[in-house]
Amino acid sequence: MIPVLSVRGVEKRFGAVVAADALSLDIPAGQRVSLIGANGAGKTTFVNMVTGYLKPDAGSIAIEGMDIGRRSPRNVARLGISRSFQIPQLFIELTAAENLAVAISGVGAHSLSFFSPAEAHGRHDKALELLGRFGLTEMADRPISELAGGVRKLIDIAMALVRRPKLLLLDEPTSGVSAEEKFATMDRVIHAVAPDASTIVFVEHDMEIVSRYADRVVAFYQGRILADGDPQDVLKDPEVRRYVTGGSQ
Numbered sequence: 001m002i003p004v005l006s007v008r009g010v011e012k013r014f015g016a017v018v019a020a021d022a023l024s025l026d027i028p029a030g031q032r033v034s035l036i037g038a039n040g041a042g043k044t045t046f047v048n049m050v051t052g053y054l055k056p057d058a059g060s061i062a063i064e065g066m067d068i069g070r071r072s073p074r075n076v077a078r079l080g081i082s083r084s085f086q087i088p089q090l091f092i093e094l095t096a097a098e099n100l101a102v103a104i105s106g107v108g109a110h111s112l113s114f115f116s117p118a119e120a121h122g123r124h125d126k127a128l129e130l131l132g133r134f135g136l137t138e139m140a141d142r143p144i145s146e147l148a149g150g151v152r153k154l155i156d157i158a159m160a161l162v163r164r165p166k167l168l169l170l171d172e173p174t175s176g177v178s179a180e181e182k183f184a185t186m187d188r189v190i191h192a193v194a195p196d197a198s199t200i201v202f203v204e205h206d207m208e209i210v211s212r213y214a215d216r217v218v219a220f221y222q223g224r225i226l227a228d229g230d231p232q233d234v235l236k237d238p239e240v241r242r243y244v245t246g247g248s249q
């Protein structure tokens with residue numbers, strides 16, 4: 001089976017900082033992989049390169065064997081890689097349903113008025129279906145500016161599902177969510193994305209979330225992969241405890 005994601009010898013520097021150092025890994029279909037690492041370890045740089053937001057200095061990245069090369073984020077998304085952001089990227093004055101409708105139509109917010117009423121109706125139904133999966137039906141007609149950070153995050157993830165991605169990357173899906181709500185939020189996310197995305201990479205700082213939801217953990221340190229494997233093994237690894245989790249596990 002060709003892996004969904006294949007990364008080979010990827011390098012990225014910012015001046016003297018090595019943000020990606022000879023990164024290589026394969027992610028097979030159906031795996032749920034957590035990326036961990038201290039601040040500045042290179043997790044977001046990795047996500048940005050895989051989604052076309054940053055170009056590697058060297059190496060290759062392929063989705064189902066197709067090199068993403070120097071494609072734009074939009075073209076990478078067309079190939080089947082979607083992402084959510086640490087800070088949700090939403091149209092703040094539009095409602096939750098309108099934001100999803102923009103993503104569903106694949107055009108800018110200004111172009112929505114060119115579509116026929118029937119098309120607009122179809123988009124609205126699909127938007128409501130997605131919001132319903134996240135338990136957000138009641139938020140559909142509220143502008144993003146009125147919604148709490150945690151709700152915006154869920155809407156951002158719903159936006160990433162519109163293309164039914166081959167690979168879904170989630171950047172800290174539970175950051176900003178209270179300790180009491182983090183498992184419920186993550187359960188909701190996992191349940192909601194399941195019909196559209198089975199191969200998931202999520203960046204996570206919370207080791208309780210990592211050990212509960214990941215099939216595999218990749219630990220980053222100074223742009224390198226320090227450990228990669230079964231969550232229980234990686235979280236017990238002495239180097240991971242020293243450089244990543246601070247001995248918290």
Ligand SMILES: Nc1ncnc2c1ncn2[C@@H]1O[C@H](COP(=O)(O)OP(=O)(O)OP(=O)(O)O)[C@@H](O)[C@H]1O
Nearest residue numbers: 014017018019037038039040041042043044045046
């Ligand atoms: N656009 C940029 N310009 C300069 N340096 C950058 C840029 N993006 C990232 N870096 C540097 O590259 C290194 C890796 O950063 P990155 O954001 O990938 O880490 P991270 O593991 O995602 O951290 P965090 O957990 O804080 O999000 C850091 O030293 C960071 O300062």
